[in-house]
Amino acid sequence: MSLRRLIVNKTMAALAVIFTVFSSANAFAQEAAAAATAKPVDMGPIHKTAAFYVLLFLLLCLFIAIVGKALKVYELTRETQGKSEGINWNTVNAVLFALFLIVGLYGVYWEYTVHGSMILPEAASEHGVRIDEMFNLTLIITTIVFILTHIVLFVFAYIYRSSDKRKAYYYPHNNTIEKIWTIVPALVLTLLVLKGFLTWRSIFYKAEDANNRPINIEVTSSQFLWDIRYPGPDAIVGKRNYKLTTAINGLGIDFNDKNSLDDLIADEIVLPVGKPVRFTLASKDVIHSFYMPHFRVQLNTVPGMVSYFEFTPTVTTEEMRTKTNDPKFNYILLCAKICGTNHFNMQKNVRIVSDAEYKEWLAAQTPYLTNDLRKAFNLPIPVEATPAATEEAQAADTTATAAAVKLDVKNQIALKK
Known part of the structure; x- marks a missing residue:
């Protein structure tokens, strides 16, 4: 080896060592900086995450696929060796049907x-009792039919599973x-x-009772709140007009209607x-649903339509x-x-309370009609009595009373003369 080549080789080796050291130091520095600025790792229980159960499901599917492939290889091996079928799959399926029936019936009981x-x-309402009766009747009938039909279905699948010892009977029609x-289901x-139709009519088509008129309440829905308007002493809720909706008249109340004033x-x-x-139900923006489960009340509120x-x-x-033993109910x-x-x-x-x-x-x-709304609709603003005005009125009443007493005394003296 020449001197020149020796020098070149040593130079390259030294450069390689320097580069390696520099790269390692740089990597360590970056790792330290990343560790210093990294956010704390969430070390919470992994079983509380959705990803855990997704991976668990995929692992179960993979396990079933592996078992299936192994059984398939076993069957093909017996077939190539000229041996009889190793697993009677008809019996396996029949047993699985029977187990599914038992587990399913227990699931119904558990539910x-x-x-x-x-x-x-x-x-907690009059019509709610009738709705519950209808619901319970439907549930009882469908549960009985569900249980009986599934017992027949799975028992037949178990008893009449395919077998080489018997032949299926051809029974096309009866x-x-x-x-x-x-006829029976019809x-x-x-x-x-x-029953449902009559119950529905009894709720939405009630006969008017002059001695027991309903309280009228207006509920307007919007994202994401309910505006509630009660009638005043006239017991009538005033009209609304969406064209009158402003920043201070959010419900668009028409104050030209005298029923709206109170x-x-x-x-x-x-x-x-x-x-x-x-x-009376209405909506300002999108379709909402007026839902009070304890009263069996649910009805959509639709923009542009009153229900x-x-x-x-x-x-x-x-x-x-x-009844519920819940003081916070x-x-x-x-x-x-x-x-x-x-x-x-x-x-x-x-809240449901007594009449008193x-x-x-x-x-x-609070009245809906404020002084700002009165100004906007050119309505008279009531004058509020000030303390000074109240004292002056009381003093005037006292003076008038004293003058009336003096006049009465003079009249009595005159009569005696």
């Missing part, structure tokens, strides 16, 4: 016993069976539909027990707290439509 109380809360499973469904605005819904209530729902509450809030108004990102928070408190409590609460509510 009824565990989740049965979560179906609907106790009805008029009697066709009539039975056509009669049952007709009765259920008629209307009240409320932050909650308070109803007297045992009194019919008629809700109505009338019902009679039968259980006060205090009575329901006693409250009825609630919800929106049953997914109307936007804050849909879940579109709620209003509902309702009247007391109603007297404390």
Whole structure:
């Protein structure tokens, strides 16, 4: 090896060593800087994440696929060796059907016993009782049919599984069976539909009772709140006109209608027990759903259209707290439509109270018509009595009373003369 080549080789080796050291130092520096600026790693339990269960499901599918492939190889091996079938898949499938039937029936029992109380809360309205009767009747009939048909289906699949020892009987048609499973369901469904139709008519087509007129309340929905308007002493809610909607008249109330002048605005819904209530429902933007589950009340509020729902509450809030053994229980108004990102928070408190409590609460509510609205609609603004004016009026009344007493004394003296 020449001196020149030796020098070149040593130079290259030295450069390689320097480059390696520099790269290592640079890597260590970057790692240290990243560690210093990195956010703390979430070390929470991995089983609380959705990714864990997705991976677990995929792993289970992979395991089943591997077992299936292994069994397929086993069957092909026996076939190439001229041996009989190793696994009777007809029997395996029949046993799986029987197990599925047992597990399924237990699932029905479990749902009824565990989740049965979560179906609907106790009805707190007159029509709610009829709706529950209809619902329970439908549920009982469909559950019986569901259980019987599945028992027949899976038992037949188990007993009459394919076998080389017998041949299937060809049975293409039977008029009697066709009539039975056509006429019986038709009669049952007709009765259920008629019951539902009559219940629906009893809710939406009530006869007017002059001695027990409903309380009219207007509820207007918007993203994401409910505006509640009660009638004043005239018991009539005034008209609305969307063209009159402004920053200070958010509901577009028409104050040319005299019935609007005494209307009240409320932050909650308070109803007297045992009194019919008629809700007038409207929407300012999108479709919402006026939903009070305890009263079996649900109706869409649609922009440009007015809808109505009338019902009679039968259980006060205090009575329901006693029944549920929950001192914090409250009825609630919800929106049953997914109307936007804050849909879940579109709620209003509902209280059912005695008639006396309702009247007391109603007297404390704020009128919708403010002084700003009076100015906007050129309505007269009532003059508020100041303390000075009140004292002057009281002094004038005292002077007038004293003068009347003096005059009366003079008249009596004159009569005696």
